[in-house]
Amino acid sequence: MAILISGETGGDPAAGPSQNIIEVRDLVKKYGAVTAVDGISFSVREGEIFGLLGPNGAGKTTTLEIIETLKPPTSGSVTVDGFDIRREAHAIKQRIGIQLQAAGFYPYLTLVELLELFGVMYGVAVAPLEILRRFDLEEKAGAQFNHMSGGQKQRFSLATTLINRPRVIFLDEPTTGLDPQARINLWSVIREIRVQGVTVVLTTHYMDEAEQLCDRLAIMDHGHIITEGTPGRLIEELLQRGFRREAEVRPASLEDVFLDLTGRHLREE
């Protein structure tokens, strides 16, 4: 599957490979007496896959939604591609793609119509069949979103994030609820999107997913960022603190057994 994003691919010649595309400084979000996000700071580099990890209620989704300009922050500053979330929300919306956690789509429209509708809402021309082909959904062109399998839904959802040729996409738990084959498939789709120069920010509850997919990640709990770094460095640091697994790790996991027996090809359709 080749994910080609036509048009610009983040081609600012002045931007070096390690330039930050997202800067979050001292971000706070309070809901009444509850502090959901408690003064976090981090940055995301252009072109990387960045993971935001943490238990439920850690503040991951709130953080994402503030960066996406869907929620106002209580205090702190956030810039996306140089634009301020408070003053230039509309410019940011034009430059980012969003996949919400478990979101649906407008009922009774086909996939083609939904892509066209998103084109209208972003003010861009779209080639729906071409997009669907890139995401292996060509056969489903005339189907409605609610009639598809979980993996297909997530692939379609991912496809809609690219309609406005964004510089960053945000994926909130993109693989939750999928079978192992569909997860592996989605990982390769996400990697290919990154290859085209799109920065990816995602949240997940699966540590193997974070390890496989993310260049860097931050772990959140109770509204704070506890640690931040590459997966390899975080594991290294833990080992240096003297951590050892209790049981000897076998060279294969149950997932390996499952995939060996059922195959790695997609099953849904």
Add this chain to the structure above:
Amino acid sequence: MRSKEAAGAPSQLAICAGVARYAMRATFRNKAGYFFSFLFPLLFVIVFGMLGHPRPAVRLGVAPEMDLSHPVYRALKAAADQPNGPVLLVEGTPSQLQDQLERARIAAIVAPAGGSPTRVTLVSSGKNPEGRAAAESFLKGILGEMNLQAAGVTDPRFGVEDRILPGRPTRFIDFALPGQIGFSMLSLATFGIGYSLGTLRKTLVLKRMLATATRPLTFVVAMGISRALQAVVQTAVLILVGVVLFQFTLIHGWLTFAEMLVLSFLGILSFIGYGILLSNLATDEHVLPVVLNLFTLPQVLLAGVFFPLDGMPVWVQAIGNNLPLAYLNTSLRKAAGEGLGLVELWPYVLGMFAWAAVAYFLAARTFKTEP
């Protein structure tokens, strides 16, 4: 540096038109839903149409001893044989007729008068003075004409000619149908948009859609227009049903029909605005039907849907006559029954615009993307 201008920010007008187009396509694809949204208004129109339709004919009993060649009987029979005739003749044994008269099923009994082959006796019941009056006035009319004929008068000196001035509709359907259209559209529009926005919020569709270049007011107006256009299609069907089944009056024909559709569009647009506003204000899906009913029910009672407001205290009339549904109902009645054009109906058009403007302003201000 990258340009700070949102690169080619799309026109909200184009977005509005596009969203409305796809929203409409989605509704028409949901055929079952669309059909059922027709069903209730249609049933209401048919039931109320039947209620008003046959002008009550005077039911007269004919005594069995009446000779079929009796001149008065022949005149009565001729009147009864007309389609939708003003009189209905009921035959039966003396005791059956007596019984029907007692129960006010017939207004009176006509029997031959003893001793005269040309006179009749009208037997009525003291229990039913209205029936007696109706039977007597009808019979006197017929006898009067027969007397004139017998006297050879073809051009009577004294007489009356019919001239009906525009005013309160004289036929029930002409009062009932516009009211039913307004009432159906009120509940369809407010409940339809309220529930569908509730679902779009719950499934995060709204949140995702408004994460694009689309602004809330654009989206709100697009939903309003698409729903209102669908409702206008339904209005057209209801009017046609009224015309075909119940001879609903359209004074200037197709022109009146078109005017009614324009009026409906305006009224519905404002109802939808309130549907959106109330769905913003409802804290959850259980509160939603309550607030929607709080908006629709008082209007159903006070805006002259089922009965005119004439009998109400003045202050109630003042409120009732200025509700959005009243503007729609009254303007529809005046367009259909009195032939007033959109220009002459400007106070009502303005009133509906005013209600709509308030609704959309507040709806955009209170709009939320999540439940």
